[in-house]
Amino acid sequence: MRRIYGYIRIRFSGQDADDQIITLREMQVPEKDIFIDRQEGSDSRHAEYERLLGRLKADDMLYIRSLDDLGEDYREIGQSWRILTKEKRVDVAVLDMPQLDTRRGRTQYDTLVADIVLSMLEYAPRAERAERRQKQREGITRAKQRGVRFGRPSLPVPENFPQVYQIWRRKEISGEQAAQLCHMSKANFYKKARERRMLEERDVP
Numbered sequence: 734m735r736r737i738y739g740y741i742r743i744r745f746s747g748q749d750a751d752d753q754i755i756t757l758r759e760m761q762v763p764e765k766d767i768f769i770d771r772q773e774g775s776d777s778r779h780a781e782y783e784r785l786l787g788r789l790k791a792d793d794m795l796y797i798r799s800l801d802d803l804g805e806d807y808r809e810i811g812q813s814w815r816i817l818t819k820e821k822r823v824d825v826a827v828l829d830m831p832q833l834d835t836r837r838g839r840t841q842y843d844t845l846v847a848d849i850v851l852s853m854l855e856y857a858p859r860a861e862r863a864e865r866r867q868k869q870r871e872g873i874t875r876a877k878q879r880g881v882r883f884g885r886p887s888l889p890v891p892e893n894f895p896q897v898y899q900i901w902r903r904k905e906i907s908g909e910q911a912a913q914l915c916h917m918s919k920a921n922f923y924k925k926a927r928e929r930r931m932l933e934e935r936d937v938p
Contacts, residue, residue, distance in 0.1 A: 797826075
């Protein structure tokens with residue numbers, strides 16, 4: 734038999750749940766089937782919500798005040814919405830957004846509303862991450878234009894590097910021997926050698 738549940742999440746100390754409880758009663762939610770989580774400080778555990786999930790069965794009805802009651806961010810809200818509408822297959826009505834009532838899509842379009850909301854919630858975090866990355870790229874570009882250098886500073890080239898480099902270019906010594914003579918790592922020697930060769934090739938008329 735279809736059961737009706739309500740869920741309330743109190744986020745701030747002093748916030749009252751009475752008005753929400755009255756609203757849920759008007760929606761014919763039995764008192765014993767209203768679950769309330771009260772967040773204390775930074776503690777974000779939601780034991781009552783977990784208990785509610787254990788009770789919910791397919792085709793049950795759940796009323797919530799707001800999508801925010803399902804999570805702390807878009808990712809968590811989207812995950813909760815998926816579990817409720819796809820895995821648990823319950824109907825959800827969001828009281829402060831009447832258009833978000835999955836019962837409306839059960840006749841002709843099945844769970845169309847749920848799918849649209851889920852897509853929106855899954856898209857939002859990706860869009861935010863993409864926007865952050867774009868802003869970072871733009872910031873780095875502007876910083877480089879101002880002459881700001883990123884990464885670890887280059888190690889100074891030893892005084893004997895030009896001479897050792899020329900000997901190495903003539904293949905009179907190996908790269909490992911050249912690095913040892915310059916007191917450099919082999920990788921760093923090759924890096925500086927490539928840079929010097931590029932400069933030489935650029936200066937050739």
